[in-house]
Amino acid sequence: MPETTATVPRWHVAGDWFDTCRCNVPCPCTFAQPPTFGACDGVLAWHVNAGSYGDVPLDGLNVLMLSSFVGNVWGEHSDAYAAVFLDERADEAQRTALQMIFGGQAGGWPTQLVGMLGPEMRGMDFAPIEVEVDEDLGGWRAAIPGRVEAGAVALDGPTTPEGARVQSVNMPGSETGPGQVVTWGRATVDRADAFGFRWSREGQSSKHIPFDWSGPDS
Numbered sequence: 001m002p003e004t005t006a007t008v009p010r011w012h013v014a015g016d017w018f019d020t021c022r023c024n025v026p027c028p029c030t031f032a033q034p035p036t037f038g039a040c041d042g043v044l045a046w047h048v049n050a051g052s053y054g055d056v057p058l059d060g061l062n063v064l065m066l067s068s069f070v071g072n073v074w075g076e077h078s079d080a081y082a083a084v085f086l087d088e089r090a091d092e093a094q095r096t097a098l099q100m101i102f103g104g105q106a107g108g109w110p111t112q113l114v115g116m117l118g119p120e121m122r123g124m125d126f127a128p129i130e131v132e133v134d135e136d137l138g139g140w141r142a143a144i145p146g147r148v149e150a151g152a153v154a155l156d157g158p159t160t161p162e163g164a165r166v167q168s169v170n171m172p173g174s175e176t177g178p179g180q181v182v183t184w185g186r187a188t189v190d191r192a193d194a195f196g197f198r199w200s201r202e203g204q205s206s207k208h209i210p211f212d213w214s215g216p217d218s
Contacts, residue, residue, distance in 0.1 A: 008106045009054030011097070012214040016133045017176050018140045019044045020150040020190040020206045027205040030182060032074040032173035039079075041068035041199065043150040043192060044175075045142035046102070046211065047131040053097030053106075061087040061094060062129035063102050064142060066197040067119060074116065074173050081120040083195035085144055088126040095126065107215030109177040123195035133208065137165050137183045140208050147194040152185035152206030176211035183208040 021027055021042030023035050044065040051058035064085040071077035086098050100106040104114030127147070133140045141151040155166040168182045185206040192199055 008100065008216045010214070010216070011051070011053040011101060011106060011108075013048050013051030013058055013101060014212040015049040015051070015210070016047045016131075016140070016208065017045065017211045018133070018142075018150075018152070018185075018206060018208040019175070020152055020187040021204060022199075022201070023205040025155060025186055025205045026168075026184050027207060029073050030168070030171050030173045030175065030207060032072070032171075034072045036205075039068070039070040040073070041066070041197065043142065043148055043190060045129075045131050045140075045150065047133060053094075053101065056093045056097050058094060058097060061090055061098065062131045062142075063087065063098060064127075064129050064131075064144060064148060066122075066148065066192050066194060068197070069117070069119070077117075080117050081122050083121065083123040083125075083197060085125050085127045085129055085148070085194075087129050089128075090126070101213070101215070107217040108213045109211075110213065111215070111217070112177075113175075122197075125194075136163070137208055139188075140185070140206075144194075147192070149189050149191045150187070150206075151189045152187045152208075155184040155186055174209060176209045177213065180209045180211070 046063040067082040069080040104111040127144045130143045139153045143149045166184045187206045
């Protein structure tokens, strides 16, 4: 049984987040603008590099979401719905912690984000989630075998210095909260077939943003 807000312990999680979505590069949503085609859907993946919920360790665990909405996600929008996968490797205490944090019940940035988006939940499952992020941010990948696959390579071009990353700061619509650096990419694969979400595409927007959250709010 998930805890109530009054019983939430101190918690902290930090790691890597990325998405692959329907928008053209660069995704307008991160600029707090309406999506390229008026509506957007995509894969969102989180990998916890280090974290704890009270005395419950969360290092190395993954969370993945499928989402869809119409309009400006930071302003007027509608038809927002989502489905969430939690790492099946998590034990009972870790599962409760992930649900509390990523469900927005434990305070911090996720509570603000869930409050703004207000998505209808289409489903939740525990699954084998694979997440990889290159140390040099040259690419990132996530998969749930047979259900979700997302991958991207860092954006480059004829005037990008070799090995440099195309990045932005002070974004008005940073999905992991303020103060983070966005690294832009292009999706090499973006497929979903779960909870009524179905698409298969490549070549559209992707981005990596670190996250560093804590709670509950004081």
